[in-house]
Amino acid sequence: MNPKAQILVVDDEQEIREVIVEYFVSHGYDAIGAASADAARSLAAEHLIDLALVDIHMPGEDGLSLARHLRERYAQVAIVMLTSADTVVDRIVGLEMGADDYVSKPFDPRELLARVRSVLRRTSLSRRAELGAERVRIGRCVLDLAAHRLTDPEGTEVPMSPLEFDLLKALAEHPNRPLSRERILDSTGQREWAPFDRSVDLRIMRLRKKVEPDPEHPKYIRTMRNAGYVFLPNGE
Structure with a gap:
C-alpha cells in the first residue's frame, strides 16, 4: 500500500x-x-x-x-x-x-x-x-510491455510511436533509478540520437502529457538534475 x-x-x-x-x-x-x-x-x-x-x-x-x-x-x-x-x-x-x-x-x-x-x-x-509482470502502471496509464500498448484509466488505447514505447519501456524496467540521456539512448537502441540534443527531452514531454495526471507538475517521470530522468512508480 x-x-x-x-x-x-x-x-x-x-x-x-x-x-x-x-x-x-x-x-x-x-x-x-x-x-x-x-x-x-x-x-x-x-x-x-x-x-x-x-x-x-x-x-x-x-x-x-x-x-x-x-x-x-x-x-x-x-x-x-x-x-x-x-x-x-x-x-x-x-x-x-x-x-x-x-x-x-x-x-x-x-x-x-x-x-x-x-x-x-x-x-x-x-x-x-x-x-502481472508484463504490465506496468505508469501514472494514470498502464503500459503493456508484451503487446506494446498504452491504455488510459478507461481502458482506451493511447497512441504512441515506437520510439515513445522504447522510452517508456526503458524507464519502466529501471524504476526508482535515474537514467542519463545516454543510458536511455543505449536502452532504446536509438544511437543515432545525440545525447545532448533535445530529442529525448521532447519525447519525455510528450509522454508526460499522456501518462501524468498533471503534466506541468510531473510526479511519475521526474527530471533529475545532472542525472537524467527517473520513473517513480508511486509518484514520490
Whole structure:
C-alpha cells in the first residue's frame, strides 16, 4: 500500500469534509475535498485518485450516482460510502453499485482511517495481481510491455510511436533509478540520437502529457538534475 495514496473526500458539509481531509493529511496521505458530485467528477478527471470517500446524501446528484460514475470510468478507484446509521438500504445499494466498504455517520476518525487502510491494502494487492509482470502502471496509464500498448484509466488505447514505447519501456524496467540521456539512448537502441540534443527531452514531454495526471507538475517521470530522468512508480 502506498502511504501517499490520494484520497478524494466528497461531502457537502464543509466542516466534516475539511476535518476528514485534515485528518488523512496528518496521517501521511494526499487528500482533497469536493463539495458536490460535479466537483468530484472534475477532480477525478484531473487527479490519480486511489480511494474516494463518498457521502450518499448530497444535494443534486447523490453519492450513489457518483459511485456508479466512478466505478464505470475509473475501475482502479476504491470507494468507501459514508452513510447514515439507520439506512440499511443505502448501504446495500451502495455495495451493489460497486462500493468496497461503508462507514456509518457519525463515525470515529480512527475507524474511518482503519477502514480506508484495509480497503487500500486489498485493492493495491488486487491491482498488482491483475497487472502481472508484463504490465506496468505508469501514472494514470498502464503500459503493456508484451503487446506494446498504452491504455488510459478507461481502458482506451493511447497512441504512441515506437520510439515513445522504447522510452517508456526503458524507464519502466529501471524504476526508482535515474537514467542519463545516454543510458536511455543505449536502452532504446536509438544511437543515432545525440545525447545532448533535445530529442529525448521532447519525447519525455510528450509522454508526460499522456501518462501524468498533471503534466506541468510531473510526479511519475521526474527530471533529475545532472542525472537524467527517473520513473517513480508511486509518484514520490
